[in-house]
Amino acid sequence: MSEVTPIFSLLNISKHFPGVKALDKVQLDLYPGEVTALVGENGAGKSTLVKVMTGIYQPTEGELYLDGKPVNIATPEDAHHNGITAIHQETVLFDELSVMENIFAGHYLQLPSGRLDWKQMEQETIRILSEIEAPLAPKKLLKELSIGQRHMVAIARALSFDARVVILDEPTAALSHREIEEFYAIVYRLQKKGCAILFISHKFDEIYSIADRFTVFRDGCYIGEGKIAEVEEKELVSMMVGRSIDTAFPKTEVDIGDCIIEVKDFCHPTEFDAINFKLHQGEILGFYGLVGAGRTEVMQSLFGVSNNASGQIIVNNKELAIKSPSDAIKAGIVYVPEERQAQGTVLEFPIYQNISLPQLDKLNPKGFLNTATEYSLADKYAKRLKVKAPNWNEKVENLSGGNQQKVVIGKWLATEPKIIILDEPTKGIDIGSKAAVHEFMSELTEQGLAVIMVSSELPEIMGMADRIIVMREGLMVNEFERAQFSAEQLVSAATGMTGELQ
Template identity: 45%
Template sequence: MAAPPTLALANVSKSFGAVRALRDVSIELFAGETHGLAGENGAGKSTLVKTLAGVHRPDSGQVLLGGEPVDFAGPADAQQAGVAVIYQEPTLFPDLSVAENIFMGRQPRRGLGRIDRRAMHARTRELFGRLGVALDPEQPSRGLSIADQQLVEIAKAISRDARVLVMDEPTAALSGHEVTRLFSVAEALREQGCALLFISHRLDEIFTLCQRVTTLRDGAWIAGEPVEGLTHDDLIRRMVGREVATLFPKEEAPVGEVALKVERLTREGVFTDVSFEVRRGEIVALAGLVGAGRSEVARAVFGIDRWDAGAVTVDGVALPAGSPTAAMKAGLALVPEDRRQQGLVMDLSIERNIGLTGLRELRRGPAISRRAERDRARDWALRLQLKFARLADGVGVLSGGNQQKVVLAKWLATRPSVLIVDEPTRGIDVGTKAEVHRLLSELAGQGIAVLMISSELPEVLGMADRVLVMHEGRLAAEIPRAEATEESVMSAATGRAA
């Protein structure tokens, strides 16, 4: 007789007011298997995870542990039962050591109740040994990379004898090397009998790591099937409910005059002697490994950070160092990498966020015209096919993809001649990715010069007319579209190309 799933949802539904987040959803997680969870933003993935983790209780249906119904009263109940969730951004105590974070509240004791630090450090080394990684138990958590913080959270989970490990978008902020290491850890846990649930917008990762995959759409279960024999197109079709003609709808556009010119730009200790041009109608990708200096160049060009030497001109107008106001006035716009922290004011409404870059235009006498602000927001919401209930709603209620559209709307409303987009599709689903790519192609067709920073090689190769590759703060190569391949870009990014 086959063993029951370690953890399962059976016909679970969950609503929040009028919104049905899950509708009759079932999923089974087995020991020794990595199970993928796919779906667009708003498909119900987060609600499913929180139901497994005891944060939400189902309105109907059952949570089954080892084949038996269980009712988690809260996250502590789920953790006690062996269910652990590793989130994209871990929350460690920064002033405590790695070992202290792992054993917080459960420290081994000696006589008189004193903490046995030697035993705690030895146990921590044993846990990292099981994971096949080398971290110092006595190292302070402050300053650890996101990847190392995730490993600490995983060690904490297995120290509690977790039988189920849920990994929610764990690779979104990791470099290629860190992703490889995380996958090795996941494989080790699977071989040790853990049941893993892996959630990612990067479909390649699901095909690499998972044995089965469940797809959700609009809160409903669409399919649960083996990964073997499944194609990328099959999975995309299940996620979006339609054929996505192409993920990279790049169209040819007439290339015009130089819109952005960067000459020998240097910021001491960050990047050196960076020079390039972006012409109207072009999409130029700035590629390279994490830490190569791509985002730092963009921040300096836009004036957020001051440069030490060099020059930046927009449509022939020289920009002063360290002045975003001058950059905006010259026709430059920047969509930052971290939309929540740098691109949006999460406490404000959708319409207010879109209007932030145009307060002078929206002013009527001493006050901002609410009607003008709403008209501006409605116009851009329609253009970008934004999905929302009311423009007066807080921007925080939107899915990640729709938040990205709000950031784009905010900057496109300034009618820029140069648009810099830093990781434009990070953390958004495949259907919205195609929409963002289509929009970038349309903007280039309208004569806007687009500088796109991306860590996703398929995106770079699919959308760029030229690829500029950075390596350790310097421009290592410029590759035309016809010659750009994964091998040529990665060779330059790792310093192997001349």
């Protein structure tokens, strides 16, 4: 144990829901000026713990301590009053309000007369932004900012509460490499101020870059803690998942079959141009590039989400006009989107209804919902993907990120496609779920499916793809066979350090 008293401690915290024990006697210590990484698979209890820390949930049992003294955090207002604040991957801010208004929303400064003290708020905004070296104008509208700049606003908002404990929950998931470096610098400045920081991330490179300590949860239980400099990544993974993951990318060598889809001169007025490629049965074709390279826009157009694209799409030697997702599904093309919560699922629906959703007309030919048939279909694919849930009536919003992703994949596999497009298939999910998704991709290719995988993670795309197409600024700039894969070449092509595709 450290001789320094933790700013915030949780001891023997349990949280029970009907039929579920989300947390079982877990503990956590957060120290001034240090970053503690909370590590665990999806479903380990990390999000539940954050809600306990911020007053959204009340623990079933256990104690919370602030500066070594018992504290009761019954509401989010109590958390703010005690200097505890959380910045989430999707922190709720207001697009039509200014930077200053977002920072002080809900706790505006007032004059003795009761009117808002705009002058004082502007001065405080400038002071706080200066603390984190965020070059933002107080009166600029939030909708005009980049994702990285919005994160700066969220952090500035946290500091406006005079935060002593800052919880960073997957804060870099949507940031570019440059924005991540800027974010690291802000974290260091928070440390210098003496803040205790809880950092939640699935990215081990980030954990080892900025964390001083780690605490591991597994299945709602406390597993262990220590200093990050004293633990190897392999040991940390083993603590997380309760087993050794020796093969992060279980790629199976499959005989590549005939061409199943050919895309010729595929263009979009504003997003991409001159896209040409072939995809074969049993092949995983990777698309790599930086944020904004146009990869997702190409995939959405292939799936018929955007019908402004022109060019030829030839499936099994037959040219098709894909003007809508239903056209794509009929052609055997399905798309697992990057934003699974916003685009891939209906969170309020149960698992079985999400999986059956694309086939309602087929499963219910007479126009009456046949719940038993839908449930049976879901049972087949949810079991096949090992979705963790009490039953298939569970709402998708109650599942971990990894299990939500499995539901989206199951939904599309149930249509028995020929081609599956996976757009950032492991974004925001833990290492155990990542390995499961990668293993399943190999199973799909063994069964003769063709896979397109869009990924920003170099180890993933190099580990799983048979070929990689690199895009930059809406153009294909290079293509590499598996034997040619090199991290340096891929990054160089993506950033414009090498010549165009010959």
